[in-house]
Amino acid sequence: MIDLQPSITAIENLLRDGSEASLTYAALECRLAIERICYERLRIAHDYISNDDLKKWQPKDIVNVLIQEVDRNAAATFTYFISREPVPEGASPPTVEDFEQSEYIPFGTQIGFDPGELGKLWNALANLALHISIPETRDTPVTLYGEAERIRKKVSEALEEIKRISQGTLLATGLGEEVSFDCHCGTKNKRRLGLLKNGQTVSCINPGCDESYTYLEDTLEFGRRTLAIVCRRCGSQQDVPKKKVEKLPKDKRLYFSCEGCGEEISIEWRPMQGQKTNPLVASPESTPSP
Numbered sequence: 001m002i003d004l005q006p007s008i009t010a011i012e013n014l015l016r017d018g019s020e021a022s023l024t025y026a027a028l029e030c031r032l033a034i035e036r037i038c039y040e041r042l043r044i045a046h047d048y049i050s051n052d053d054l055k056k057w058q059p060k061d062i063v064n065v066l067i068q069e070v071d072r073n074a075a076a077t078f079t080y081f082i083s084r085e086p087v088p089e090g091a092s093p094p095t096v097e098d099f100e101q102s103e104y105i106p107f108g109t110q111i112g113f114d115p116g117e118l119g120k121l122w123n124a125l126a127n128l129a130l131h132i133s134i135p136e137t138r139d140t141p142v143t144l145y146g147e148a149e150r151i152r153k154k155v156s157e158a159l160e161e162i163k164r165i166s167q168g169t170l171l172a173t174g175l176g177e178e179v180s181f182d183c184h185c186g187t188k189n190k191r192r193l194g195l196l197k198n199g200q201t202v203s204c205i206n207p208g209c210d211e212s213y214t215y216l217e218d219t220l221e222f223g224r225r226t227l228a229i230v231c232r233r234c235g236s237q238q239d240v241p242k243k244k245v246e247k248l249p250k251d252k253r254l255y256f257s258c259e260g261c262g263e264e265i266s267i268e269w270r271p272m273q274g275q276k277t278n279p280l281v282a283s284p285e286s287t288p289s290p
């Protein structure tokens with residue numbers, strides 16, 4: 001759990017000070033706190049998702065991907081309870097009635113939020129406080145700071161939300177059946193079965209690994225995504241991780257040694273022309289008649 005109290009105290013002190021400079025800094029503190037709230041959820045989800053599968057980087061986008069791919073309840077409010085009595089060892093699996101008869105004590109509460117609304121606050125704070133207005137005419141003054149009252153209102157709104165979220169005592173990565181596979185690099189990857197879609201690309205969670213996999217719903221398998229490169233000298237084939245090639249800038253070459261003969265092989269992106277008519281093959285109609 002992240003401790004939001006230092007941010008809350010700093011924001012309250014800056015609001016009390018109330019100068020234009022302090023309000024501007026308070027807005028920045030609010031934005032940082034919102035980012036911490038969202039990124040902490042990403043951190044604990046990292047056993048289930050790689051940064052390479054996030055695609056978008058605004059705090060709300062990250063949380064939305066977590067909801068779609070890791071845990072439907074990533075931004076929900078709920079409390080976990082734990083049974084006072086453990087299930088006796090060797091006992092038959094408990095029935096629904098057994099569960100209903102058990103006594104439970106609360107274990108922790110996750111406080112949820114609306115990622116869209118939090119994202120709007122994050123954007124509004126920047127628009128009001130971290131930029132000044134563009135002058136519309138020669139007579140419009142270019143100000144030193146944004147409008148103090150509007151900044152104060154938005155900071156107070158953000159502070160309430162940050163305080164509310166700070167009441168949480170638990171962050172969970174969700175429940176539900178897991179599927180796992182061992183990556184080529186040796187890292188064990190796991191995902192929630194209920195959130196996987198057929199044909200979905202899953203990147204290895206090891207940040208130093210370029211492997212990615214295609215999930216196949218029918219067989220519950222993860223197929224390694226590779227490009228088959230055949231050596232022109234010895235004919236041996238090697239499988240280059242597709243993601244390594246996808247990440248390759250257009251003006252760069254990817255070098256590697258042939259596993260068969262050791263010769264250096266390189267690949268690079270090249271534009272390829274596509275056209276319906278192949279101009280090199282003359283069609284009978286276009287052949288001039290004698």
Ligand SMILES: [Zn+2]
Nearest residue numbers: 183185204209
């Ligand atoms: Zn890997």
Ligand SMILES: [Zn+2]
Nearest residue numbers: 231234258261
């Ligand atoms: Zn070779």
